[in-house]
Amino acid sequence: MARIVFDLDGTLIDSVPDIAAAANATLAEVGVAPLSLAEARGFVGEGAGVFVERMAQARGLSEPARLMPRFLHHYERAVGLTEIYPGVAASLDALARAGHRLGLCTNKPARPTEAVLAHLGWQERFEVVLAGDSLPSRKPDPAPLRAAFDALGDGPMIYVGDSEIDAEAARRAGVPFLIYTPGYRSADLQDLPHAAAFDDWSEVLAIVATMA
The missing domain is CATH 1.10.150.240 (Putative phosphatase; domain 2)
Structure with missing residues (x-):
């Protein structure tokens, strides 16, 4: 897995x-x-x-x-307008049921991250959560990404993000990158290195199955 x-x-x-x-x-x-x-x-x-x-x-x-x-x-108090993208919760559940180990690596500071995870009921959703101020560096430096994978143990590695920052972090960490195309990127998709792109979260389990 x-x-x-x-x-x-x-x-x-x-x-x-x-x-x-x-x-x-x-x-x-x-x-x-x-x-x-x-x-x-x-x-x-x-x-x-x-x-x-x-x-x-x-x-x-x-x-x-x-x-x-x-x-x-x-x-640190701004959570009420945030929405989960359609299909995310079901996909995370399906990935966990399939035995995959899930982590989070964000450039969002720890306190806003904790606040939004609590608001969404996701405090226990991820085995490891690394925020933008958890380490001395943040993405696109590969150190936070590597630390998140290290905390999850062994097995194939996959990073899922949406932006050029994520693509560069994955490239520098040597990790296959899946890009969610409706996200916040400003660069053209063809300019970002990625193993797969998707615009519907229901596709993720099948994509992961071809890589894991």
């Missing part, structure tokens, strides 16, 4: 509405116009620090580090 590690935002869940809400609550506190959903979606992927830097740059704000505590205050 395989070790399967998943990205979170843009792969298992659509969290952009909550992230945008946290960003806009922060911007409102400093009297600046809100982000659109499209802007927030484009800023997601490389961790909260990079998101805040991009947000500040887009609104002409200096010293983004000063916005970080405000943003995290809101982000």
Whole structure:
């Protein structure tokens, strides 16, 4: 059976509405116009620090580090607008029943990750959860991905994500990559190395069966 590690935002869940809400609550506190959903979606992927830097740059704000505590205050509570992508829960259940070991590796900080997993009832869903601040580095550095697989024991490795950050992390870790195409990527699909692409979560069990 395989070790399967998943990205979170843009792969298992659509969290952009909550992230945008946290960003806009922060911007409102400093009297600046809100982000659109499209802007927030484009800023997601490389961790909260990079998101805040991009947000500040887009609104002409200096010293983004000063916005970080405000943003995290809101982000750690932003769960009510997040939705699981259709078919994800059933696919995760099917993979677990088939004996695959499941882990999570996200660039989302630990406290927002814990909050959204609790909100979704997923506290026990994954055997290992590595967040963006669990280790000194984050994706696309391969270290978090390798650590997640190491924690799952032995067996074939598969990483499931949605973005160029995920594709690069998988490439650098030497792990087969499955890409969920409706996610948050900005690059063209053909430009991202991947073993398989899918747009329907009901396809995943069959794809994994050909690889494990």
